[in-house]
Amino acid sequence: MKSISAVLTVSSLLALATAPVPAETHRVQAAGFHNTFSGAHAPLAKIKPGDRVITQTIDARGSDSQNKQVGKGPNPQTGPFFVEGAERGDVLVVRIEKIEPNRATAWSDNTLAPYSVDPAFLRSEALRERKTLTWNIDTAKGVAWVESPDIRPRRIEVPLRPMLGCVATAPDNKEAIATSTPDNFGGNMDYNGMGAGVTLMLPVYEPGALLFVGDGHARQGDGEVIGNALETSMNVEFSVELIKKKTIRWPRLENKEEIVVLGSARPLLQALQHATTEMQRWLMDDYGFDERGASLLMGHVLEYDIANIVDPHFTVAAKMPKRFLPRSTK
Secondary structure (H helix, E strand, O other): OOOEOOOOOHHHHHHHOOOOOOOOEEEOOOOOOEOEEEOOOOOOEEEOOOOEEEEEEOOOOOEOOOOOEOOOOOOOEEEEEEEOOOOOOOEEEEEEEEEEEOOOEEEEEOOOOHHHOOHHHHHHOOOOOOOEEEEEEEOOOOEEEEEOOOOOOOEEEEEOOOEEEEEEOOOOOOOEEEOOOEEOOEEEOOOOOOOOOOEEEEEOOOOOOOEEEEEEEOOOOOEOOOOOOOEOOEEEEEEEEEEOOOOOOOOEEEOOOEEEEEEEEOOHHHHHHHHHHHHHHHHHHHOOOOHHHHHHHHHHHOEEEEEEOOOOOEEEEEEEEHHHOOOOOO
């Protein structure tokens, strides 16, 4: 089994991951799906650090690649995957290698969600009836479009940006938490940066970590302001690693340009506070900053995305551009 020292950054982890290790590729087809994040669910498969998984997710209402109802909403999850050697107090590192729609349609609602707009607008101006529209997906051209006489303009087309709305480990304290909800274990964060090529770090609370994936979106805007996205089923490939005996309090993510922390809570201010605090800890723990140095850098270059404002907890992403960070703490 391969594990990594807690003092290394995610970039260092990825560099070491190229070293020769026994690894397998697992092709996993789920026969059932879960509507809670919980350590009580039996593992779908057992995998090792370094292994790669090829699997599928179904859409937020439970339909698969053939548009057949095989689960129930909200956000039925594929998993959990038991990661050998993962223990409480470790960090599970998940790299999303590939994600793409595996059917030619997606669906979304067509009015803004209540938390997205002024209450006065809802009372006096907004449409009372929400409708679900079917979108067409062309993966070869990389676009999705909808055509309907009920909207103006009649046709709307957007580029694809596939992502996973949910990635999670089993929660702490033996809780079973609805798959509509994000928290410190990950969950339904609905961050549109959760696409191919990103590396996500999640805290481990249960033996084996118990990794869940689901809620694929062909595209989603910041905030998920209509209450859903381009909801569809996905082909997903990911690999896992472990950082032993390292404490993180909120999900951390790395892409080519940034390191990112995802904080979730209500109100939105508290989600921002969680993300900001964890970013400061990350800079101090792994990048050689003291509190004042981290504060100064964050005060002048930190950026934020609003990931969702429609779930039971809202999610804020705090982003630090890598160009402002030292290359190594060693």
